[in-house]
Amino acid sequence: MGWKIFFSFLFILIVIGLLGIYWFVPFREVEFQPRDVNTNFSISGGDNPEMQFYPNMRYPESMISYKIYNCPLKKKNDMEQAFYTLSNTTMLKFYPVNFNEEIAVTCESKERIEGGLFIAGEGGPTNITQTSLFNIITHGKILLIKESDCPRPNIAIHELLHALGFDHSDNPNNVLHNITNCDQTIGQDTINVIKKIYSTSSYSDLAIINASASIDGRYLNIEANLRNNGLARSSQSEMMIYADDNLAKNLTLDEMQFGYGLKITLKNIWVSNAKIQTVKIQINSHSEELNKENNQITLRIKD
Ligand SMILES: [Zn+2]
Numbered sequence: 001m002g003w004k005i006f007f008s009f010l011f012i013l014i015v016i017g018l019l020g021i022y023w024f025v026p027f028r029e030v031e032f033q034p035r036d037v038n039t040n041f042s043i044s045g046g047d048n049p050e051m052q053f054y055p056n057m058r059y060p061e062s063m064i065s066y067k068i069y070n071c072p073l074k075k076k077n078d079m080e081q082a083f084y085t086l087s088n089t090t091m092l093k094f095y096p097v098n099f100n101e102e103i104a105v106t107c108e109s110k111e112r113i114e115g116g117l118f119i120a121g122e123g124g125p126t127n128i129t130q131t132s133l134f135n136i137i138t139h140g141k142i143l144l145i146k147e148s149d150c151p152r153p154n155i156a157i158h159e160l161l162h163a164l165g166f167d168h169s170d171n172p173n174n175v176l177h178n179i180t181n182c183d184q185t186i187g188q189d190t191i192n193v194i195k196k197i198y199s200t201s202s203y204s205d206l207a208i209i210n211a212s213a214s215i216d217g218r219y220l221n222i223e224a225n226l227r228n229n230g231l232a233r234s235s236q237s238e239m240m241i242y243a244d245d246n247l248a249k250n251l252t253l254d255e256m257q258f259g260y261g262l263k264i265t266l267k268n269i270w271v272s273n274a275k276i277q278t279v280k281i282q283i284n285s286h287s288e289e290l291n292k293e294n295n296q297i298t299l300r301i302k303d
Pocket of ligand 1: 003168178
């Protein structure tokens, strides 16, 4: 039970932290758009509300980096064995790095008891970026307290699955059960969920969230909100504005990290025809995207 409370508390902190970042960090004319407009794209059957802390939690790529900090040999071996086991049973691959790791593993030698139970370890995502499709884990943590007495390092596997976003299982035979034993195995449902959420390629996805236009004589004003809803940083791209199919303006968009947004305000774009009917805004991205349908929008001028 102590666990659940700990994680609930941790996640509330993360959510508050993220909100704080979005509201207070001054991006370049950036507006965070939590809304989910203009998209009929979703990953098929990606609903696994009970198995993960949040739906569709994943790391940006299926290759996930880790670093093990100052652990005694046995725990280090347990952890490496856990990474190896998950690499063999799922489509995920784990690789060690010296810095900027996605999963940080630490160890503690003191035993800890909470609610009459020995705490074996802790694990979970510590940083999440929300997009319209995923809760993207950009950082996770594992703390190994107890060594495993089992042939399979079930404690390390359990904590690794937490770091991948998985919550406890009610099934005592599942390695994600909150009380560990040596006979527990990784549930097929867990493997299936991993397969499903990581089947989406790690591409960017620039999307026009909403846009408006007005015309004043021969001068056009445009406002548009863009967001990268993908799983990768978008490359530099162009934004084209057409007034009745004639190019009225184009501008270069910088690279954008996933989860980030940009508000673009353009004033006094001169157009040759004062009686234009439509304005089309289009993003030409040079990188692969999850969905290109949300890269353009056509507006009718209101006067
Ligand atoms: Zn647990």
